[in-house]
Amino acid sequence: MRLSRLLTTALAGAVLAGTGLVAPPTVSAAPAAASAPLACLASDADIYTAPDRITGNPGDLLSCRRTELPQIPGNVPMKAWKIKYVSTDVKGNKIAVSGFVAIPDARWTGGGSRPTVAFTPGTLGSGGQCALSKQMAGEQVDSYEAGNLRRFLEAGFAVAASDGVGYMTGQVHTYTVGLNAGHALLDAVRASRQIPGGSLTADGKVGIAGYSEGGFNTLWAAQLASSYAPELNVVGAAAGGVPGDLKLVAERLNGSAFAGFLADAVVGLSAAHPEMPFDELLNDRGRQAVEDVRSNCLFGTLGAFAFQRLENFSTDRLSLEQIYALRGSTGRTWGEVIDDQKVGVGIGPASSAARYKIGFPVYQYRGALEEIIPHEAEDGVFDRYCAAGITTEWRTYAGEHLTTDWLASGDVTRFLGDRFAGRPPVNDC
Known part of the structure; x- marks a missing residue:
């Protein structure tokens, strides 16, 4: 069904975009948690309350709380936590960001340590009640990402999901600010490894995934990874419906x-x-x-x-x-x-002198019936990645904006699984 019809009948809409604006701060080593909590005993209100003063390093876990994620279908056995952690905003200031971490109970059998998908959702809205961590924990408003999360967890991948910047009480979501989004996404992975009672380790591989606003955020995280979080072993990024301009x-x-x-x-x-x-x-x-x-x-x-x-x-x-x-x-x-928000500008392979070095393959996709984002904006990102020499797999799906998110979920999971397994990537450039 066309999304325009969904809007007319039930306003079942879609998603948009995010990028950043100024040069990212460089982090040369893994940040150590200065005062990680000894137990996940924070109240729900604390998770969404910004501290008066933040002294930790990017990725430091500030507080955590065990939670259930009833909106994710399939009854996948897992342990889950809401988290609050340190990140860096577009001005270089330390800020608090919320999110959640989910780890399947099933033993990881893919070799090495369990990998993590750094996940960023498509547009959910700017009100505080719209945060992905709140919606997946049962305060459903109108999120549509649960099926994608289910696929990752059923594949055995852990999920470190960032709500994005601006979901602390009294704030507003900084939608379309990619440095904020990219930093917050990478820092969610760092924080996921500090959870008391968690099982994720520093050597686990990382994949980044998101669609529409989440796709924009994903590619900003991909651009920032080598300079902002060089200790993370990022092996691939999957981004669809990207509003590149x-x-x-x-x-x-x-x-x-x-x-x-x-x-x-x-x-x-x-x-x-x-x-x-x-x-x-x-x-x-x-x-x-x-x-x-x-x-x-x-x-x-x-x-x-x-x-x-x-x-x-x-x-x-x-x-x-x-x-x-x-x-x-x-x-x-x-x-x-x-x-400055345009995605794919200043990028290059890891061996290049580019401002943003990307040392891993990327999966990009869009819907053939896309009705929200101009095809030129989506295709332009793919063209810039190819021109920069980044290995990129490309796919067009027979859907409009919203349904393409779901149509691609199996291929996104497959792409990330191949990266975690070390299989050779496809290059459609």
Whole structure:
């Protein structure tokens, strides 16, 4: 069924994107946990409360709590924990991020230590109640990732899932800020190995996976891995529905049935970049729109912003091009900020002098009936990866945006399993 029909009947929508903006901090060695908890006894409220002061290193486990994940189908026997851990934001500041870790009870028989999938979800919405760790633990709103998680766990892979930056109480999700997302995803793996009573070890292989917003986040984590988390043995990344050029995506979304994704992006980027003009541009409708984004999950946001244009929310009815020309206090324009988000820029193989070195193969895919993200934005990422010499497997599925996420899940699991087993990759470049 076409996603547009799902939106009309039940607002069963889809996902978008995330990237980062400035040069990543370099981490030369594995960060040691300065004060890891001795037991997972945190309250649920504590998991989502940011400390007043954070002194740990990226990936340090701050607190944890045993949990169940009833939304994941199949009754896969597992142990699971909600976690709060240290990460690094786009400005280089230490921040707290939430997520969860799940480890199958079945013994790993694939050789070596059990591998981990670093997982990042597609768009769930910016309200605090939308966090993936809350939804999988039973507070279901409108997440659609449970089947993908089931496949990983049934294959014997552990899952270290990041909610993403901005799901602490009183914050807003920094949607489409890839440095935030990439750092948080890599740090979730680090934290997963510090859980009291957990069984994951430092030598376990790591795969990264996500679709749409999660696909953008996945490829930012792939770009950052060698500089930000060189101690992690990342062996592959699988990313689909990737909005590789946010300007192309914004043009498609503005005034469309899926304009809610653009609203999430505008609010997320402004939250991460307070130096850029934003609040002073808003009219009364714009101020209400920000509150709508901050309070809604996916389908609520899609419903609130369907067919709305960005121009309606600023005092001067600013177009996208006019917004891109605005400068912040550092002298940079919004257009430069958005251009810095383009996925696959500055990448190269591990032996290269590229800014972002990627030393492992990548799986990319999209739907033939994609109706949200321009094909040029998705295909452009594949083209840039091939031009950079990154081994990339490519697949197009006979689905629209949402169903492609599910259609690809078996191949994503297969791709990661092949990487964990050391099998030779396919290169479609």
